[in-house]
Amino acid sequence: MAHKKTILSGIQPSGSPTLGNYVGALRNWSLLQQEDYECFYCVVNLHAITVKQDPEALRRRTMDTVALLLACGINPSTSTLFVQSHVTEHAELTWVLNCYTYMGELNRMTQFKDKSVKHADNINAGLYTYPVLMASDILLYQSHLVPVGADQKQHLEIARDIAIRFNNAHGDAFVIPDGYIPKAGGRVMSLQDPSQKMSKSDPNPNGYIAIMDDPADILKKFKRAVTDSEGSIHFDPQAKPGVSNLLAIYSVFANMTVPEAEAHFAGKGYGHLKTETAEAVIADLAPLQQTYNKLLAEEGYLREVIAKGAAQARARAAQTLADVYHKVGLDV
Numbered sequence: 001m002a003h004k005k006t007i008l009s010g011i012q013p014s015g016s017p018t019l020g021n022y023v024g025a026l027r028n029w030s031l032l033q034q035e036d037y038e039c040f041y042c043v044v045n046l047h048a049i050t051v052k053q054d055p056e057a058l059r060r061r062t063m064d065t066v067a068l069l070l071a072c073g074i075n076p077s078t079s080t081l082f083v084q085s086h087v088t089e090h091a092e093l094t095w096v097l098n099c100y101t102y103m104g105e106l107n108r109m110t111q112f113k114d115k116s117v118k119h120a121d122n123i124n125a126g127l128y129t130y131p132v133l134m135a136s137d138i139l140l141y142q143s144h145l146v147p148v149g150a151d152q153k154q155h156l157e158i159a160r161d162i163a164i165r166f167n168n169a170h171g172d173a174f175v176i177p178d179g180y181i182p183k184a185g186g187r188v189m190s191l192q193d194p195s196q197k198m199s200k201s202d203p204n205p206n207g208y209i210a211i212m213d214d215p216a217d218i219l220k221k222f223k224r225a226v227t228d229s230e231g232s233i234h235f236d237p238q239a240k241p242g243v244s245n246l247l248a249i250y251s252v253f254a255n256m257t258v259p260e261a262e263a264h265f266a267g268k269g270y271g272h273l274k275t276e277t278a279e280a281v282i283a284d285l286a287p288l289q290q291t292y293n294k295l296l297a298e299e300g301y302l303r304e305v306i307a308k309g310a311a312q313a314r315a316r317a318a319q320t321l322a323d324v325y326h327k328v329g330l331d332v
């Protein structure tokens with residue numbers, strides 16, 4: 001087993017990634033590389049097919065997501081960057097863990113309930129067991145830390161519960177993982193309805209900033225963000241959800257704590273808050289967008305990165321799966 005602690009996280013290749021994905025997850029994936037962890041980052045295309053996908057679009061978006069992760073600063077020579085379907089152990093462990101997961105547990109998952117409403121014509125068994133596939137992603141690599149947004153907390157808890165249950169039944173097979181959810185930005189809210197999380201599947205594009213939005217759009221969307229009529233800038237997510245969301249975003253991009261950001265805007269109006277937040281976001285995303293556009297033209301390179309990533313990931317995943325098969329008695 002590795003000496004360094006292990007990090008794993010995943011992102012679906014669906015839709016255009018938003019500022020929520022970036023602040024809640026991707027930015028931290030890149031920052032955590034600088035600490036003493038072995039990092040596995042995965043484009044979870046098996047998760048994506050729990051909702052209907054056009055095959056050609058799925059292939060293209062999977063490669064685009066690989067380019068995005070590199071543009072966000074994932075370093076393929078120190079981190080393992082791979083595509084989930086390339087490592088068949090994910091699907092294999094999922095079957096075993098399905099048999100260690102109770103329907104009662106899955107029935108409680110709020111993401112399943114939300115998605116069942118959103119995709120009422122396609123409430124498939126994959127959507128239902130989605131958290132078991134996610135648990136397999138995490139547990140296959142003996143992951144200690146899982147950087148995600150706050151919306152994934154429930155899925156992390158079920159992953160821990162499944163791991164503990166399996167370990168109790170068969171002896172230790174899995175490390176019990178912890179979540180890493182950022183304090184500011186763990187839940188970036190919609191700019192149009194700050195009671196909802198910012199989502200790439202929002203039908204109103206003014207609700208989200210896509211990471212690839214151009215500067216003029218980013219400024220326009222922030223200027224249109226819903227605030228309140230009070231006029232004072234302080235952090236109070238219950239009473240002032242719109243303003244608090246902007247303050248949280250600003251604090252992340254200005255590298256300040258939320259109280260420092262409040263102090264920065266003391267006596268200023270909402271116009272300032274919106275414009276300065278937009279400017280901070282635009283400046284941060286500009287180099288990322290440039291690198292992304294350059295990488296899109298380098299398909300050969302992207303394919304090299306994920307081929308190497310898959311080989312590295314498989315080496316680790318195969319060890320865990322073999323141990324699980326042995327413990328369960330499948331290795332005759």
Ligand code: ATP
Nearest residue numbers: 011012020021024025148149186187188197198199
């Ligand atoms: P969808 O909205 O289509 O269900 P998603 O964006 O929630 O998808 P992923 O693309 O797999 O799903 O999410 C990748 C990461 O981004 C996850 O760690 C998730 O918690 C995080 N994330 C998504 N939306 C937000 C948000 N609004 N604020 C903070 N983190 C977020």
Ligand code: LTN
Nearest residue numbers: 008009010011044134137138148
């Ligand atoms: N369900 C997550 C994506 C995801 C993931 C993972 C995150 C799939 N497998 C493993 C962390 C670790 C989501 O954000 N929708």
